[in-house]
Amino acid sequence: MLIGYARVSTEEQSLDLQMDALEKAGCEQIYSDQLSANKTQRPGLAEAQSHLRQGDVLVVWKLDRLGRSVNRLIELVENLAKQGIQFRSLTDRIDTTTPPGRFFFHMMASLAQMERELIAERTKAGLEAARQRGRLVGRNRMMTPSKIQSAKQRLDSGMSSREVARNLGVSIPTLYRWVPASSR
Numbered sequence: 073m074l075i076g077y078a079r080v081s082t083e084e085q086s087l088d089l090q091m092d093a094l095e096k097a098g099c100e101q102i103y104s105d106q107l108s109a110n111k112t113q114r115p116g117l118a119e120a121q122s123h124l125r126q127g128d129v130l131v132v133w134k135l136d137r138l139g140r141s142v143n144r145l146i147e148l149v150e151n152l153a154k155q156g157i158q159f160r161s162l163t164d165r166i167d168t169t170t171p172p173g174r175f176f177f178h179m180m181a182s183l184a185q186m187e188r189e190l191i192a193e194r195t196k197a198g199l200e201a202a203r204q205r206g207r208l209v210g211r212n213r214m215m216t217p218s219k220i221q222s223a224k225q226r227l228d229s230g231m232s233s234r235e236v237a238r239n240l241g242v243s244i245p246t247l248y249r250w251v252p253a254s255s256r
Contacts, residue, residue, distance in 0.1 A: 073128045074160075076102035077120045079137045090133040093162055099131050126156030134163045143188070146181045214242045215250040223251045 076099030078090035087104050094102050101123060105116035117138075124130060130152060132138050138161075139145045149159045149168065158169045159177070167173035199209050215223075219240050226236045237247040 073101075073125070074099045074131050075120055075124055075128055076131045077117055077138065078102060078104040078133060079114070079116070080104075080106050081108050082106065090137065093133045094131055097131055097160075097162055121152075124152070124155070124157045129158040129160050129169060131160045131162065133161075135161045135166065142180065142184045146177075146184050149177060150181065214246055215240075220250050223247060227251065 074097065076091075076094030076097070078087050078094060080087055080090075083106050085106070087106070091102060091104070101120075103116040103120035103123075105114045107114065120130065135145060139148060152159055153168065158167075160167045160169065160173075166176060168177055202209050219242075223236050223240060226239070227233065231239075233244055233247060237244045240247070
């Protein structure tokens with residue numbers, strides 16, 4: 073079964089062009105959203121996915137109707153493929169029901185994976201360079217030396233761990249990590 077999904081970014085935009093193309097392509101059911109692709113909760117897409125079964129094809133008018141980021145698109149299509157569901161984009165001429173369509177999509181996925189790995193590699197190199205220059209990397213520690221000293225004093229005076237953590241603005245596990253019971 074062909075199941076269509078259409079999306080426009082605002083209420084002022086019309087779904088007509090996409091709906092007509094999806095109907096012409098033979099979609100038996102069409103679901104839609106009128107909201108930005110940046111929104112993580114898209115009820116129309118969720119409903120379309122809930123109706124898809126093995127052997128079905130999710131059809132969109134254009135790739136960007138499904139998502140803005142390549143990584144998000146690839147993740148979505150790969151999740152569909154794991155369920156035995158194919159994907160088709162009408163204007164981009166991507167159709168994973170055909171060998172060339174699958175090849176093209178796998179090429180896109182490989183490029184996206186390479187991009188993720190290069191970003192991770194550059195991030196690691198940047199952090200290491202900062203460390204070598206003596207810069208502190210990462211987020212600031214919640215427990216400063218003065219907070220640790222204050223926590224020890226308060227705990228020694230009989231204040232409960234919960235009160236000490238609340239007064240210092242940290243969680244109880246953070247307090248215990250920096251001031252273990254065995255050190256008092």
